[in-house]
Structures are given as structure tokens and as C-alpha cells.
Amino acid sequence: AQSVTQLGSHVSVSEGALVLLRCNYSSSVPPYLFWYVQYPNQGLQLLLKYTTGATLVKGINGFEAEFKKSETSFHLTKPSAHMSDAAEYFCAVSEGAGNKLTFGGGTRVLVKP
């Protein structure tokens, strides 16, 4: 069975500082990994995904994530936080081939001026 753990339910960063959101997964097969962002009272927007190939994945809004198989991690980073990055971020995993997504508990990001 697949599972996702997001370390830290809340993260506070200063505007312009590095954003680092941690995600560890468990999967019995090579996983597909996703990061989604959710703004208040809205659905989820896909930030980036890893399926195969290059382990460093670049997404929208300046975010990127690196798949590290040895660490079973898929941490999300952004070099410089912007006020508009304040939102809830969800990491998700699937075991491919039409399997469902399993979401982590989410990390709420607060950006301080």
C-alpha cells in the first residue's frame, strides 16, 4: 500500500526566503509523485509531477522538486518566497497504471512580509 507523510503541517517563511516543504512516501513499486497547491475555498492545482526520467522536476510558479529514491522523498522547494505562495500544499503518490492518488496531510505555508 502507498502512503505519504508531509513533515510539518504549518511552515512560516519570510518573503524572499527559501521555501522547503518535505514529503516522504511509501510505495511497493516505482511511484508517481505529485505536488498540488490549494488556495482557500478552491480546488487543487497541479504544481509538478514526477513519473519517470529526470529526478529534478520543475513546475509552475518557480517551484521544483527532487525525487530521491534512496530517501523515499520528494521535497518541494522554491528559492524565493512570494506573498502569493501562501496556500496549502499537498504531496501525493500513486503506484501508476491507473491507480488512485494518496495524499499527504498537507502543509500550510504562511509568508511573512
Next chain:
Amino acid sequence: GAVVSQHPSRVICKSGTSVKIECRSLDFQATTMFWYRQFPKQSLMLMATSNEGSKATYEQGVEKDKFLINHASLTLSTLTVTSAHPEDSSFYICSASLAADRGTDTQYFGPGTRLTVL
């Protein structure tokens, strides 16, 4: 591309009534649609998976007679909450898979529907 809409965005109903929520893929044909439930400050919980023209597959613990799902076409799925009660109040989100993304499990999410049962 890959836009998913939901209607209504908010609905308030009386206890005992039924509520229908629509999920549409606007610019693509969705091979599979998913329905999630999200409680305040919590993650998404998958309720069911539906494929066009076939019965939905419900997750363990989800009452299929209470949460009726119909996937009548490749662009429309509906969730009907029957005989709604206050404990059914929640944020319901649908998502859809794009045929071109088949095999990558990418899902595109709708904006959600907030249901309040009085």
C-alpha cells in the same frame, strides 16, 4: 487546457433533502473522474472513482446508496448526496484524468463545492 468545473460552488440545504453536484471537464474528455471529500484543515479523502458508462467504485466506508455517482458521458459526472444530514456538510471536490495522461495518473481538479446541511 485541462479545465474542470463544478456546479454549484456553494449549496445550503435542509436536512433530509438531496443535493446534486455536477463535475464537468470543459476542454477534454475524461476517461476517469474522482470524487473527494475534504473536511476543514484536513487532506482530501477519496470517496469514489468513476469511469464513463460503468458503475462507480467506492472506497471502503463510503455509502454508495447515500452518495450516488453517475458518469453519463466523457465530460460529465454527478454526485448526489441523498437524504443529506448535517454530518454530510463538507467540501466536495471532483477531479478528472486526461486520456493523454493515461498511465501517469495525473488528475485535474475542479474548484470544489461547499455543502452545508442545516
